[in-house]
Amino acid sequence: MSFQRVTIIGLGLLGGSVGLAIAEFLPGCATTGYDADPAVRRRAAERGLVGRVCETAAEAVSDAELVIFCVPVGAMENAACEVADALPAGVIVTDVGSSKEAVGEALRAALPHATVIPAHPVAGTERSGPDAGFPHLFRHRWCILTPPADADPEAVDKVAAFWKALGADVELMDGAHHDLVLAVTSHIPHLIAYTIVGTASDLEQVTRSEVIKYSAGGFRDFTRIAASDPTMWRDVFLTNREAVLEMLGRFTEDLTALQRAIRRSDGDALFELFTRTRDIRRSIVEQGQDDARPDFGRSDHG
Amino acid sequence: MSFQRVTIIGLGLLGGSVGLAIAEFLPGCATTGYDADPAVRRRAAERGLVGRVCETAAEAVSDAELVIFCVPVGAMENAACEVADALPAGVIVTDVGSSKEAVGEALRAALPHATVIPAHPVAGTERSGPDAGFPHLFRHRWCILTPPADADPEAVDKVAAFWKALGADVELMDGAHHDLVLAVTSHIPHLIAYTIVGTASDLEQVTRSEVIKYSAGGFRDFTRIAASDPTMWRDVFLTNREAVLEMLGRFTEDLTALQRAIRRSDGDALFELFTRTRDIRRSIVEQGQDDARPDFGRSDHG
DSSP states (O other): OOOSEEEEEOOSHHHHHHHHHHHHHOTTOEEEEEOSSHHHHHHHHHHTSSSEEOSSHHHHHTTOSEEEEOSOGGGHHHHHHHHGGGOOTTOEEEEOOSOOHHHHHHHHHHOTTSEEOOEEEOOOOSOOSTTSOOTTTTTTOEEEEOOOTTOOHHHHHHHHHHHHHTTOEEEEOOHHHHHHHHIIIIIHHHHHHHHHHHHHHTOSSSOHHHHHHTGGGTHHHHHHHTTSOHHHHHHHHHHSHHHHHHHHHHHHHHHHHHHHHHHTTOHHHHHHHHHHTHHHHHHHHHTTSSOOSGGGGOSOOO | OOOSEEEEEOOSHHHHHHHHHHHHHOTTOEEEEEOSSHHHHHHHHHHTSSSEEOSSHHHHHTTOSEEEEOSOGGGHHHHHHHHGGGOOTTOEEEEOOSOOHHHHHHHHHHOTTSEEOOEEEOOOOSOOSTTSOOTTTTTTOEEEEOOOTTOOHHHHHHHHHHHHHTTOEEEEOOHHHHHHHHIIIIIHHHHHHHHHHHHHHHOSSSOHHHHHHTGGGTHHHHHHHTTSOHHHHHHHHHHSHHHHHHHHHHHHHHHHHHHHHHHTTOHHHHHHHHHHHHHHHHHHHHTTSSOOSGGGGOSOOO
């Protein structure tokens, strides 16, 4: 087993799921945890998200072999500074943040003596907080490690083995490339979902009640994504700004072209795009990254 | 019971589901059906989507009390012309099209002697074709009727009772207002989903395989929507052009404001929007228009 003692800083959806997954898949591994919010600490202790909930971050990390920061990416630096003086020698530090260049830099700057191996498990739900976590969150999901070029290979292997034990498939990637890939597959989809839900709730001609009633036509899937944790997502956009703006530029360019096709009644251009986009769906289902049941199995096929 | 003999023209997801729902919920009602595609007719007969599959549309409607057009909205006019001479006197005509002004006009023009009560059941999945239908598709979903101002109230009542028997909740609405509401809750979400999936598959810096692998971060929900029937959606955008362009204008305005907030690192503006959008989600779940399970229950909470 890679680690005997793991500390989790931040006990929301991700931190809680890591704790529960360790209890289930690495039962020999002792866990401590800390959250800045006393109410979250209380609830984490009640649910047993970690073996021991500590009253300070410094106490939580005091004999850790691995420390995992599970706080919003904008809070990583402060959380790291809080434990800097208490970290044992030889500790490995990782995280679960959705943007990796900024987080990697922040952790390395705050913890110059620790071995920092940034990580991003591409998994989550729209829920947040200490009640949201569950042990199988990472199963069949990719976890991307973005170790710096000079990282200790043994530490990388240990962190990779840890995530594999929790059910994830592990991939190594350069931090900047990660940020570009995730801008497309996660950050822009969230930004668009937040936008359209905001647009719909601000209309004068269409009431909010109509938007809610007739949401089954497609809109409701966007509302699920747009119910995600606001702090987490604010921080993602602030820390992955360049990649998000670049990908957003591409998206709006393509949207403008489609708008033009509609204005000109260019049915062929619309049909061509609408046909092309079906293949990607097929691949995602084939590779186990989504459920093949139509409508996510929401409709009753009885 | 409203109708004893119902004809379904077009035996894909919607037409097939109507047929199966009639068999389940209105067992005393006889159904005939027709589809322009011989392979679809064959498969419809095998699955028993209607009581009798006919070789021509004229034969199918010959003694109908209600005719339901379940073809893409761009094909409504031709489909109606095909049966115009064969329609029995006193027949009521309805449809399931996603845009209602254009379809209502097309049906009324093609069938001047029939009573036309346009309808739109706001229900569907990303699947299409004769294998996609199932009897419970309309349960707890809204069906919007857009009768013209001078419509026969008795005919409206009969069509409303028919949809209620199939499990739907029925609402009356002006056709133009329907088109605006659905532009927001359905057409723009589909347009955006098609666009982002297209953008993602065209990038040079990020491979298609990366997009597929890391789609669990939000992108995969868009791919589900973007797997919807291309012909149906091409026709929706061509027939509901004005409302779609108007709503698209609002959306891009809001997206530009958000882009600006990201460029300026205006975290407060982002946080404000991301908080506001959570309420709508709650209402949609409360009103039974979506599943409350996180991540649509895709994650295993065992």
